[in-house]
Amino acid sequence: MAEFTLHCFAESGNAYKAALMLALCGADWQAKKIAFFEGETRGDDYRDLNVMGEAPILVHHRDDGDFRLSQSGAILTYLARHFGRFGHQNETEEYEILRWILFDNHKLTGYTATERFMQFFMKKAADDPVVEFAYGRARAAWKVLEKHLTGRDWVAADHPTIADISLCGYLFWPDQIGADRSDYPAIETWLGRLRALQGWAPPEELMPAGK
Numbered sequence: 001m002a003e004f005t006l007h008c009f010a011e012s013g014n015a016y017k018a019a020l021m022l023a024l025c026g027a028d029w030q031a032k033k034i035a036f037f038e039g040e041t042r043g044d045d046y047r048d049l050n051v052m053g054e055a056p057i058l059v060h061h062r063d064d065g066d067f068r069l070s071q072s073g074a075i076l077t078y079l080a081r082h083f084g085r086f087g088h089q090n091e092t093e094e095y096e097i098l099r100w101i102l103f104d105n106h107k108l109t110g111y112t113a114t115e116r117f118m119q120f121f122m123k124k125a126a127d128d129p130v131v132e133f134a135y136g137r138a139r140a141a142w143k144v145l146e147k148h149l150t151g152r153d154w155v156a157a158d159h160p161t162i163a164d165i166s167l168c169g170y171l172f173w174p175d176q177i178g179a180d181r182s183d184y185p186a187i188e189t190w191l192g193r194l195r196a197l198q199g200w201a202p203p204e205e206l207m208p209a210g211k
């Protein structure tokens, strides 16, 4: 058995954050498909694994038993500590990373994942008021990131960290999230830097589809 099991599906940018971290760290891991589009995360068996009913879940098969964790930010923090990679090197970086992971979960991924789900998967009209609200909030978050990345290579430090890995979760799908790459040149260059890291792969190469 592999050292880690990641319950995940390829369409999930939140799962991708964990899968990408495992890939970049060269971890011994296996993907376990969540049949998300068949409602698996709403079932009792899944809720027994994660009361929040969310993907992803990481299981670390340790000598002292299985250690199970959900929330991509917690998973990234755990893996950074375990591998000694993509973490902080001083206190300032520690809180910068936390600050950006919180911003990502609340604002950037929070609204991007919502508007993508409604427009791309549920085919809701662009003038649906909920879509308009989420899309507007997502674009505002992309602009924050664009401004922050202008003139710097990485989000939270002068080296790549789990903050970068968290924030990029949905951004390799510009067409699905409705982002025009030319509006976000600093983000585009930063995504290129991430793609150049050893071990980088797109979501669909790391995880099975959630059908």
Ligand SMILES: N[C@@H](CCC(=O)N[C@@H](CS)C(=O)NCC(=O)O)C(=O)O
Pocket (backbone or CB within 6 Å): 011, 012, 013, 014, 015, 041, 053, 054, 055, 056, 070, 071, 072, 073, 105, 113
């Ligand atoms: N903050 C969580 C968000 C996880 C999340 O919302 N995952 C989605 C799939 S991408 C999900 O399982 N949604 C089901 C639901 O919200 O009920 C994280 O970063 O892990």
